[in-house]
Amino acid sequence: MGxxxxxxxxxxxxxxxxxxWFAPDxxxxxxxxxxxxxxxxxxxxxxxxxxxxxxxxxFIGTQAALGYVLWRGATIKPEEKALFSHGSHSLEVIWTxxxxxxxxxxxxxxxxxxxxxxxxxxxxxxxxxxxxxxPVAELTARQFEWxxxxxxxxKPLQPQPQPDDIYxxxxxxxxxxxxxEVTLRTDDVQHAIFIPELRIxxxxxxxxxxxxxxxxxxxRDYEMLCAELCGWGHYKMxxxxxxxxxxxxDAWKEQASAEQFDDGFRKPAEAK
Amino acid sequence: MMFRHSSNHRSVxxxxxxxxxxxxxxxxxxxxxxxxxxxxxxxxxxxxxxxIPVARKAIKDTLEDGxxxxxxxxxxxxxxxxxxxxxxxVVAAAEGVQPASKTISxxxxxxxxxxxxxxxxxxxxxxxxxxxxxxxxxxxxxTKTKTLTWSGSAEPAPGxxxxxxxxxxxxxxxxxxxxxxxxxxxxxxxxxxxGSTAQFLNPRPRDYRLGVFKFTSTLSAxxxxxxxxxxxxxxxxxxxxxxxxxxxxxxxTKSVVEYVRWLAMxxxxxxxxxxxxxxxxxxxxxxxxxxxxxxxxxxKVAYDATLKAGDKDAVKPDAPIKLTDARxxxxxxxxxxxxxxxxxxxEDTASFLAEAWTRADDEASRIAPTVPRVADDAAxxxxxxxxxxxxxxxxxxxxxxxxxxxxxxxxxxxxxxxTEELYPRRGLHDAWGxxxxxxxxxxxxxxxxxxxxxxxxxxxxxxxxxxxxxxxxTALKDEEIWDIVNFVMSLQYQSPQPAKTxxxxxxxxxxxxxxx
Ligand SMILES: [Cu+2]
Numbered sequence: 001m002g003x004x005x006x007x008x009x010x011x012x013x014x015x016x017x018x019x020x021w022f023a024p025d026x027x028x029x030x031x032x033x034x035x036x037x038x039x040x041x042x043x044x045x046x047x048x049x050x051x052x053x054x055x056x057x058x059f060i061g062t063q064a065a066l067g068y069v070l071w072r073g074a075t076i077k078p079e080e081k082a083l084f085s086h087g088s089h090s091l092e093v094i095w096t097x098x099x100x101x102x103x104x105x106x107x108x109x110x111x112x113x114x115x116x117x118x119x120x121x122x123x124x125x126x127x128x129x130x131x132x133x134x135p136v137a138e139l140t141a142r143q144f145e146w147x148x149x150x151x152x153x154x155k156p157l158q159p160q161p162q163p164d165d166i167y168x169x170x171x172x173x174x175x176x177x178x179x180x181e182v183t184l185r186t187d188d189v190q191h192a193i194f195i196p197e198l199r200i201x202x203x204x205x206x207x208x209x210x211x212x213x214x215x216x217x218x219x220r221d222y223e224m225l226c227a228e229l230c231g232w233g234h235y236k237m238x239x240x241x242x243x244x245x246x247x248x249x250d251a252w253k254e255q256a257s258a259e260q261f262d263d264g265f266r267k268p269a270e271a272k
Numbered sequence: 273m274m275f276r277h278s279s280n281h282r283s284v285x286x287x288x289x290x291x292x293x294x295x296x297x298x299x300x301x302x303x304x305x306x307x308x309x310x311x312x313x314x315x316x317x318x319x320x321x322x323x324i325p326v327a328r329k330a331i332k333d334t335l336e337d338g339x340x341x342x343x344x345x346x347x348x349x350x351x352x353x354x355x356x357x358x359x360x361x362v363v364a365a366a367e368g369v370q371p372a373s374k375t376i377s378x379x380x381x382x383x384x385x386x387x388x389x390x391x392x393x394x395x396x397x398x399x400x401x402x403x404x405x406x407x408x409x410x411x412x413x414x415t416k417t418k419t420l421t422w423s424g425s426a427e428p429a430p431g432x433x434x435x436x437x438x439x440x441x442x443x444x445x446x447x448x449x450x451x452x453x454x455x456x457x458x459x460x461x462x463x464x465x466x467g468s469t470a471q472f473l474n475p476r477p478r479d480y481r482l483g484v485f486k487f488t489s490t491l492s493a494x495x496x497x498x499x500x501x502x503x504x505x506x507x508x509x510x511x512x513x514x515x516x517x518x519x520x521x522x523x524x525t526k527s528v529v530e531y532v533r534w535l536a537m538x539x540x541x542x543x544x545x546x547x548x549x550x551x552x553x554x555x556x557x558x559x560x561x562x563x564x565x566x567x568x569x570x571x572k573v574a575y576d577a578t579l580k581a582g583d584k585d586a587v588k589p590d591a592p593i594k595l596t597d598a599r600x601x602x603x604x605x606x607x608x609x610x611x612x613x614x615x616x617x618x619e620d621t622a623s624f625l626a627e628a629w630t631r632a633d634d635e636a637s638r639i640a641p642t643v644p645r646v647a648d649d650a651a652x653x654x655x656x657x658x659x660x661x662x663x664x665x666x667x668x669x670x671x672x673x674x675x676x677x678x679x680x681x682x683x684x685x686x687x688x689x690x691t692e693e694l695y696p697r698r699g700l701h702d703a704w705g706x707x708x709x710x711x712x713x714x715x716x717x718x719x720x721x722x723x724x725x726x727x728x729x730x731x732x733x734x735x736x737x738x739x740x741x742x743x744x745x746t747a748l749k750d751e752e753i754w755d756i757v758n759f760v761m762s763l764q765y766q767s768p769q770p771a772k773t774x775x776x777x778x779x780x781x782x783x784x785x786x787x788x
Contacts, residue, residue, distance in 0.1 A: 143513070145515045162764075162765070163761075168509075169516040170518040171518060233515070239519070240519065259721065262725050263641060263754075264723070264725045265640070265645070
């Protein structure tokens with residue numbers, strides 16, 4: 001019976017590892033095509049993979065040790081004497097220092113990515129140069145939708161609404177290929193912006209205006225969700241990020257602005 | 273009644289509510305007991321419930337004939353709803369095609385994919401039109417030869433030129449599915465604005481059953497247009513709990529708009545029929561009895577007095593009518609009314625509604641400014657301000673001198689429309705009886721849309737179902753309306769800034785220093 005249990009525990013560890021190994025093939029891994037579509041996203045994935053490797057080595061090691069100990073216990077002969085290791089000072093020191101070192105390493109190693117994401121307010125562009133992102137929009141979450149305010153074409157975003165501002169709902173338009181800043185706020189409870197393929201997640205907190213920096217590498221639409229359980233309609237807070245080249249972004253602004261300032265007057269000839 | 277007019281209306285679905293529910297909730301339905309919950313039902317107006325039993329039954333039957341139940345929608349063809357389906361007509365028979373053996377050559381306009389096997393076939397014209405062929409369905413359709421074989425009776429054989437609709441009601445069904453999943457929990461199964469979440473919301477979700485919608489592009493006497501509803505569903509109503517359904521997709525949005533229109537027609541149809549039957553309520557019977565008793569008492573006093581005075585010829589007043597008798601009389605009167613006039617009343621209501629809803633989409637019903645927006649400068653805003661303050665518009669009485677939505681009218685007791693009765697609480701109310709605040713114009717929140725033309729239309733036709741009146745055509749010239757629009761739209765940017773945008777004290781500076 002004891003042998004069976006030791007095999008069982010080893011076996012479940014093997015299954016866990018195998019599942020993780022094949023998960024990407026089954027599309028059980030990262031969202032979309034599995035790749036990060038932002039500059040920082042790639043680094044976040046690298047961090048994720050590094051930590052995954054550390055954890056995997058630890059997991060496999062401890063499971064192997066556990067399996068060995070169980071097996072030994074199950075097959076031990078009655079006359080054999082067990083080794084009593086409880087309270088071993090050296091062991092305690094080893095398994096305190098080694099994990100601490102690993103954690104310290106992770107803490108230091110990830111600092112740069114963290115700082116880029118949250119503190120520096122800038123992201124390295126593809127030439128490795130730091131650029132100060134430009135605030136492109138004020139994104140206001142509310143139960144249960146996203147309302148967005150942009151400055152008019154060629155103008156900077158002002159903290160207060162301006163007469164020529166452009167508005168959209170549930171569609172965040174940004175220029176692609178360069179870092180941008182989005183000012184995140186909420187009208188009511190706590191929400192969180194989550195753009196899985198860009199690896200962006202940030203809470204929106206009442207009374208705060210939180211700058212979020214990111215870039216989108218391709219001209220395409222990305223899914224955007226609310227990642228903070230904000231009420232019964234939380235699941236409805238699905239939106240999209242529309243990333244386009246600068247020219248297309250400006251063209252969109254022109255078109256949106258024309259629509260928004262439409263006075264409904266048509267010369268008789270063009271009236272439908 | 274079902275087929276009052278050949279192919280008048282027609283049942284289009286039998287899919288159980290559980291299916292829709294199952295789609296929305298997935299596996300949760302098993303756990304949450306969705307499948308075991310109450311069946312979705314169209315509710316009836318309070319006024320319907322107050323009718324005497326025979327009248328109530330007549331209305332309910334008429335509604336069920338004309339509109340069905342949530343499980344079994346009936347598409348009443350005379351209402352201008354895009355019920356969906358592909359229209360086809362029989363063309364000269366190709367070789368090997370024998371109408372007698374249920375095969376015809378057709379020319380199809382619209383979506384050929386609707387001609388899938390099993391789709392319903394509705395004959396609009398020709399020998400098969402009407403009740404007899406009600407159960408026809410598509411057996412096979414050959415896209416190459418354009419021949420259609422139907423299953424159902426072979427006789428009578430259709431002739432060249434006959435028109436049929438395949439998959440009739442498809443769009444309505446789709447609209448229902450979209451509605452049940454996205455809108456029902458607020459707007460209610462019947463569109464009565466009484467879904468399960470409604471009680472927590474202010475303003476309340478719209479009750480479609482008055483056929484009245486607030487934010488329209490149409491003249492004040494007209495209904496809402498499809499475009500208006502489409503906009504509302506797509507962009508939501510900012511400042512309320514009506515969310516944006518931008519990502520719903522074009523086809524879904526279109527079909528849910530049709531479903532909302534259909535629910536509105538159903539609701540208003542019920543309301544108008546209730547109004548027609550206003551005499552046949554339990555209340556009015558009780559009232560009659562009471563009145564008769566009072567009259568009798570008065571007559572009795574007079575009679576006794578004359579008797580005492582010695583007048584032997586005084587006529588004894590008739591006994592007051594008894595409740596059971598009054599009920600019997602009303603029931604008989606209703607039976608008479610039902611036999612002679614009810615069908616006509618239903619007919620009139622239906623054609624009234626059909627015309628009104630058709631007109632709503634006419635170009636002529638849409639408000640289009642005759643002049644472009646007047647230049648938005650200080651002079652125009654000042655003219656607008658003076659108009660706002662004038663007694664011609666009285667905007668200030670509701671919206672307040674500073675546009676904060678706190679005018680003197682919010683302190684008054686208002687009369688219920690059409691009655692002398694006052695609302696129990698101060699301030700304005702909308703047509704649904706909900707308390708209503710005039711908009712705070714300094715917040716820059718435009719529920720009906722922030723395009724200048726939207727605000728223009730609000731001022732031109734007013735906001736339907738609310739006390740906010742329209743000023744277009746008569747009271748104000750288009751130029752003057754533009755001046756007011758310019759004034760109103762500038763209020764948001766006047767200093768001091770509204771407190772809302774910089775509330776909270778602790779605001780993280782968004783202008784971070786340049787990174788090196
Ligand atoms: Cu949320």
